Amino acid sequence: GAGVSQSPRYKVTKRGQDVALRCDPISGHVSLYWYRQALGQGPEFLTYFNYEAQQDKSGLPNDRFSAERPEGSISTLTIQRTEQRDSAMYRCASSSGQKPGNTDTQYFGPGTRLTVL
Amino acid sequence: AQSVAQPEDQVNVAEGNPLTVKCTYSVSGNPYLFWYVQYPNRGLQFLLKYITGDNLVKGSYGFEAEFNKSQTSFHLKKPSALVSDSALYFCAVSSDTGRRALTFGSGTRLQVQP
Numbered sequence: 001g002a003g004v005s006q007s008p009r010y011k012v013t014k015r016g017q018d019v020a021l022r023c024d025p026i027s028g029h030v031s032l033y034w035y036r037q038a039l040g041q042g043p044e045f046l047t048y049f050n051y052e053a054q055q056d057k058s059g060l061p062n063d064r065f066s067a068e069r070p071e072g073s074i075s076t077l078t079i080q081r082t083e084q085r086d087s088a089m090y091r092c093a094s095s096s097g098q099k100p101g102n103t104d105t106q107y108f109g110p111g112t113r114l115t116v117l
Numbered sequence: 118a119q120s121v122a123q124p125e126d127q128v129n130v131a132e133g134n135p136l137t138v139k140c141t142y143s144v145s146g147n148p149y150l151f152w153y154v155q156y157p158n159r160g161l162q163f164l165l166k167y168i169t170g171d172n173l174v175k176g177s178y179g180f181e182a183e184f185n186k187s188q189t190s191f192h193l194k195k196p197s198a199l200v201s202d203s204a205l206y207f208c209a210v211s212s213d214t215g216r217r218a219l220t221f222g223s224g225t226r227l228q229v230q231p
Contacts, residue, residue: 004160033218042121042207042221043161056216091160102149102211103168106219108161 002027004109006092012115013082021077021112025094032075033106034067037089049075050097082116089113119144121210123222130198131230138193138206138225146214150191152182155205155224164206167191178202198229 005024013019025032030051035043045059051072060066064082069075079086091111095104120143130136142148149168153161165176172184182193191208205226209219 031217035219040223042209042223043219044221045216045218048217056218058216059218093161101213102215102217103166105151105163105166107163108153110158110160 004092004094004107006090006109006112008112009110010113010115012117014117015083016081018078018080019082019114021079021090021114023075023077023092023094023109025073025075025092026096026107028096029094029107030072030097031095031104031106032069033093033095034075034077035091035093037091037111039088043091046077079114082114084116087114087116119210119212119215119220121208121220121222123206123208123225125225126223127226127228129228129230132200133197136195136198136202136227136229138208138227140191140193140208140222141189142191142208142210143189144210144212144215146212148189148191149211149213150182150184151209151211151219152176152180152191152193153207153209155207161207164193198227200229200231203227203229 007022032049034046037043047057049069064080067077089111093106093108095106122141151166152164167174167184175181208222
């Protein structure tokens, strides 16, 4: 079946511009996660949704970053007034929500490579 | 706070030889441990996980991992490496007391030589 998809795959923007990154989870998956991965590092948690509710946004680095999942499916991560330090791979993952707590397997999309000039 | 250490940036092994990629962790509560593999221009692919039960976990593509509670380790192993196993491997941890997120190590590049 179809996996997690993300668009665009690559985004180049100028400093100060806003960007919106899209994630389409595996069909039926109720939990959705956003991570950011710097070059040479592992992914770092940004935020987590259960259905449409944003359950944890403790990983968002500052108030320029926001995320939404209004209908409990597709999610958008928005970065306002981008800065060069925002350049990274942004990864989305989804899980079924059928396993208790943190035991659920997260399935990752291909990521969006953001470059801020 | 929870953390994962992957002490080797790169592991080199000859095709047909056994491979080990090391991972140690630190968490409060009971750990849940995961291995993912990243191929160029592709997303992270799930390999295997340990939640509870048998300490030896078998996963995709012939990989296995052994959970060792006393050494807080979860090393990834394969009896006979293939050139196609060459990729970037990430160990990740969550727990029964932590937030709903994975904490990843910095990754280990596996290079299998023909």
